[in-house]
Amino acid sequence: MKDFQWPIRVYYEDTDAGGVVFYANYLKFFERARTEMLRYSGFEQDQLITEQRLIFVVRSVQVDYLKPACFNDSLLVNTKILMAKKVSLNFEQVITRNEEVVCKGDIRIASLDANSMKPKIIPDFILEKIT
């Protein structure tokens, strides 16, 4: 799969009294984009849990805040999978506004069994679609 792009509009809920997007809220934008990338590939996370007993959890994030985003800004989240292993995925996610980079994230996701919460191998039919 090529890079996946998802648009985000900045609402009041996303901003803080500094007049810019609160730093934690970019992680919401990243998560929405990953969810939509999976959906675009044909996978609904609620179905993955109930039908495959597969749940994705975040193990680590590294985020660089380069430019502040503001109320009413129209942003684009570019998401790609840098590395896919048996039980983990590394995403690179870049948020831009008019092609200017606002924020960059490296997000490491683990694949777990939804019952035992132990590592669970990502099925090939999922890996093939999303990578």
Added chain:
Amino acid sequence: MKDFQWPIRVYYEDTDAGGVVFYANYLKFFERARTEMLRYSGFEQDQLITEQRLIFVVRSVQVDYLKPACFNDSLLVNTKILMAKKVSLNFEQVITRNEEVVCKGDIRIASLDANSMKPKIIPDFILEKIT
């Protein structure tokens, strides 16, 4: 039980680009205060779910926003139960800053069976403690 008071500090996360607390976030402050009122009365909501199969859910809210609260403000949430019925509780919650009323809420809570999600009578030993 008399009125229950719970302090709230306003952090960046609570504010928006208008420089004031975002209107949805007062509902977080109300919820924290109701949780702490229950805890003060001896009830932990996670234990109520697992041991009594009792869960409280919000049925309706009516909120008046009177004065804006700002970053770094020190607020006080005053909570009292106006009416307790078999399967519902009516809370009056008032948020003040230096005795000036910032925000007032009337919150109606239903008591449900945590499995069936049907109405469940609030046990007397709980009602006696919290009212």
Added chain:
Amino acid sequence: MKDFQWPIRVYYEDTDAGGVVFYANYLKFFERARTEMLRYSGFEQDQLITEQRLIFVVRSVQVDYLKPACFNDSLLVNTKILMAKKVSLNFEQVITRNEEVVCKGDIRIASLDANSMKPKIIPDFILEKIT
């Protein structure tokens, strides 16, 4: 203007440990829909502030929670202006999922001067477009 409809997808950020949308977050959905209704009518709120010195603030909300919305749900916010006065607007906002009503809100908005924060008459060219 007729009713304005805005779609909302429920993400993890919107839900809580009860498995449903946290009650405060419906107010975020309402606010997004009001913002998009203004945008659809040709008004950007950041421009209204800088060019018209006009800011809209929430004075009161009344919300009924009828059915829980869950992770991954696809919701629709239906927004209409019930009453428009010189310095206030009353919105009726209804959130549905597959035509089932999830949540209803009555939201009263005041129009303020963005500098003095005193009531400011909503200009006719705005009222004509949005009502």
Added chain:
Amino acid sequence: MKDFQWPIRVYYEDTDAGGVVFYANYLKFFERARTEMLRYSGFEQDQLITEQRLIFVVRSVQVDYLKPACFNDSLLVNTKILMAKKVSLNFEQVITRNEEVVCKGDIRIASLDANSMKPKIIPDFILEKIT
């Protein structure tokens, strides 16, 4: 200054449908603790902005999620300044529950002029107090 400790209670607002604290919300906990550390050292951020024209903004975060925190958990945020330079501060923040590490963050903060938003040297009287 020694390590600074700040307690956090996990409320419904902090959790998601996975039953655990949503990954973005740990950044809220970190920010509250940094704000309280400054306050404990004698500095209110709103006064720093108005009186010193000094604002702190986050430049980057690196967060490892080690154990999930759950509704009603009582957490402790341990905050220390690893490195203080002229125009930046590096914080190490560790969240524990009963001495078990839940989450670790390395947060880099820049000091800016609140008007120009250009780098601004942190005054010595502040550095001396917080380091």
